[in-house]
Amino acid sequence: xxxxxxxxxxxxxxxxxxxxxxxxxxxxxxxxxxxxxxxxxxxxxxxxxxxxxxxxxxxxxxxxxxxxxxxxxx
Numbered sequence: 001x002x003x004x005x006x007x008x009x010x011x012x013x014x015x016x017x018x019x020x021x022x023x024x025x026x027x028x029x030x031x032x033x034x035x036x037x038x039x040x041x042x043x044x045x046x047x048x049x050x051x052x053x054x055x056x057x058x059x060x061x062x063x064x065x066x067x068x069x070x071x072x073x074x
Contacts (some may be wrong), residue, residue, distance in 0.1 A: 007062050007068055017059060017067065034067075043070045 007020060018030030027034065038044060038052075046066050052059075058069070 007064075009065050009068070011061060012059050013057055014059065015050055015057075017064060021071070037071070038067070043067065046070070 012020075014034055015027045018032075018034035019025070019027060022030040023032050038047060043066070044052075046074045047063055050060065050062050050066065052063055
């Protein structure tokens with residue numbers, strides 16, 4: 001698993017962040033995997049509280065932090 005220390009908290013596209021977590025995948029596959037994570041009810045609820053909407057292509061630093069924390073089990 002990726003260490004949270006190695007991920008800069010900044011603006012990412014879904015594809016960019018997906019490729020960080022799934023570097024061996026194609027960009028399309030990495031994006032799909034990340035979207036499956038995002039669509040998990042607990043994570044999706046946290047993200048929608050920040051203004052996230054389905055189909056969004058760009059993640060804010062706050063949304064990236066929520067995803068990273070969720071994946072790391074924080």
